[in-house]
């Protein structure tokens with residue numbers, strides 16, 4: 001059943017394509033404004049203020065992970081899945097269950113579109129700070145240029161800046177955060193996100209099969225896909241092993257689709273307790289299972305903690321697209337994934353919009369935010 005607030009949002013009458021700002025598009029969270037890291041490095045490439053220096057436990061393994069294990073992340077060929085290859089579907093199931101992360105090849109996005117996004121983003125981040133600050137995040141939202149997930153003035157800060165925007169549904173767009181310079185950036189975002197959306201829908205259809213639904217199952221459960229794009233800019237750091245580019249976290253999405261630079265490694269995922277680097281495969285996309293699939297699959301497919309580390313010489317940019325359900329969707333384990341053994345359901349029902357906002361108003365801290373959806377042991381027997 002579609003509830004009333006869903007209908008209200010559907011009928012907002014937004015004319016985004018004509019550039020009229022949609023004042024009713026939702027806000028997501030507040031984040032305390034902090035210094036621009038790229039500018040700090042430009043002014044003094046040796047300065048690493050205390051608020052970025054992590055304690056030893058947080059830094060664990062920062063330096064020793066560019067190892068042989070980097071090639072172990074599963075690789076999924078989307079064209080084989082589209083050709084109904086059973087073996088590839090099994091590989092997908094294994095990748096989701098064992099790793100929560102995989103790289104996708106033959107995804108069908110033209111190289112030109114990928115490069116168009118990359119070139120435009122590089123040009124944006126090269127602009128003077130005053131120009132980029134025309135798109136600064138406001139205090140009450142995390143769209144725009146700035147830093148998300150800063151919940152306290154005491155917390156350690158990430159060595160990165162970001163440009164974040166909601167791309168779909170189009171009536172959620174806030175064009176004031178879509179940079180007009182460089183001139184091609186808006187079109188590049190539009191073209192890239194449109195293609196990512198197609199890949200996401202294909203992946204959702206195969207994920208539907210492996211959770212025991214028909215192909216349209218998971219897409220239908222979103223009511224309307226919400227897709228956000230986050231361009232992460234990680235400047236180099238003279239003390240790379242003392243800082244973290246992006247704190248360990250799992251994504252609040254259904255799935256996330258990440259394009260990374262090909263020449264600078266930075267993404268690390270937690271696998272069997274170790275941090276493992278994801279070595280970029282040219283033209284591939286990294287996909288990870290988000291918290292929503294973890295809940296829908298009753299924990300069979302986990303949203304794995306990941307983080308970004310920093311290079312001492314080179315800046316790195318990553319392009320993360322988050323595929324999420326509509327705010328009003330109530331997420332809980334699917335009947336197809338709940339076994340007959342106790343405890344049956346490991347997660348309780350939660351409205352997605354509430355889950356998302358609760359997660360966003362705190363600092364990124366591993367998987368701490370998914371605990372709000374977990375069923376506590378002492379009430380398991382009542383379900």
Ligand SMILES: O=C(O)CCC(=O)C(=O)O
Pocket residue numbers: 230232246251258260266267268306307308317318320
């Ligand atoms: O930069 C990366 O590789 C990771 C980005 C990421 O995890 C995110 O934006 O959620």
Ligand SMILES: [Fe+2]
Pocket residue numbers: 249250251256306320
């Ligand atoms: Fe992430």
